[in-house]
Amino acid sequence: MILNSANLRTLYTGFSAAYQGGFAGAPRQFERVATTVPSSTSQNEYGWLGKFPRIREWIGDRVVHGLAAHAYAIKNKRWEMTVGVDRDDLDDDNLGIYTPLFTDMGRETATFPDELIWPLLKSGFSQLCYDGQNFFDTDHPVLDAGGVPQSVSNSGGGAGTPWFLLDVSRALKPLIFQNRRSFEFRRMDAATDEVVFDRNEYRYGVDGRCNVGYGFWQMAYGSKQTLDAAAYGAARAAMQGMKGDYGKPLGLTPRLLVVPPSLEAAGLEILNAERDAAGATNVWRGTAELLVVPWLA
Template sequence: MLVNGTNLRSLYTGFNTAFQGGFAGVAPQYAEVAMTVPSTTRANEYGWIGQFPNIREWIGDRVIQNLELFEYLIRNRPFEGTIAVNREDIEDDNIGIYNPLMQEFGRSAAVFPDQLVWALLKAGFSTLCYDKQYFFDTDHPVRNEAGDIVSVSNTGGGAGTAWYLLDASRTIKPIIYQTRKPFTLVRRDREEDENVFNRKEFQYGVDARCNVGYGFWQLVFGSKQTLDATSYEAARVAMTGMKGDFGRPLGLKPNKLIVPPSLEGAGRRLLQSQLVNGGESNPWAGTAELVVVPWLA
């Protein structure tokens, strides 16, 4: 292939088509547990995140819900990926080897939020959230009916492989995926570009700005206990009995059980087996959807 502007534009178009095909051909899983929040600045502040809004009977004047503010800031971070194509491969029409690579490049960009979101969820047993407690903790501060601070737990403890019970029916989610700039494919392929002039490399890269942070801890229960009927029931009882400030029931309905691949078998036996213990009906069959997440391995 003759290396000129026309052919290089055509080459970029082909690479971009492969990239977009890879990007569209995969189904990321991060939306199971994360809500996407668009960002228009360097960082977003989530001071409102400490309280669920409430509805009350209108008697007398309106009661303004002064949400308790928390200093919780998520700063966008830059991320990039770059591929170099050797000039001689272009001259020799040996570019077919790069199309699968560009497709995989697109796939990697599409699932990159998975890497951030699921890593943050895993770290929740030892990472602080907005209320200065670990995201999965026994001591989240909540006000009771009298307005006093009491401790509320969203973890089952334990020391085994972690699993998570989630109410995914709400618009809000336990994790925030904040996106400032999406991934797009760009190029450095002019003859005068330093990489071409000095190293015979035509470079194609992506970059984005985004980050993740913790949202409402009440919507997910994390446990490292053995995944069985006893620990699963305890998790459901804890979630369905969860109350917000001033004793208001949150009405949570846990409907997804999220597990790493190593717990897929236990999850299937728990949620999909109709009979247990040699013939007894399984009371937990169908009570939640099993979601197996490779990123939690």
């Protein structure tokens, strides 16, 4: 191949098409549990997560509720992936080895939010959320009907393989994917580029800015207990009985059971089997959707 600007432009177009094809065909699961929040600064503040007021009968003047102040922020990070292409391979038209590579780069870029979101969910037993407690904890502070702080749990405890029951029906899901700058496929292939001159190499890559964080802990229940009917029932009861400050029922609908591949069979038995191990009617059949997440393995 003659390495002039026109041919290099055509080559970039082909690599870009392979990248876009891989991106478009990639399976993405993070959107089921995370809300994508656009960002325009180095970090976003989420202090408003603390408290929302409830509707009341309008008698006299309005009652203005101040949102609880919590110092919770998600700071954006920079990410990149770069591939070097030997100029001799282009000279010799040895391009077949690179097209699958750029297709895979597109797939990796598309699923990168999954690589951030699912480990975040898994580490929720030891990572803090907006109220200063671990995301999955036994003592989240919530005010009762009389305004007295009480401890509320969204954790089943245990020491086994973690699984999660979530309400993902709201505008803000349990987790947050914060996007500052979407990933862009770019090139460094001009004859005047230092890397081309010094290393006899063309470079193609992607880069972006984003990060992840926790939303409302009330919309997620995490457990390391054995995943069986009793533990699943306890998780549902805990979530459906969840109340906000001053005794306001939250009306949660836990309809997504998230498990790693090792717990797929247990999840299917709870949600799909007509009868339980004792032969009785399985009351939990169809109460949630099972989502098996390979990133939780």
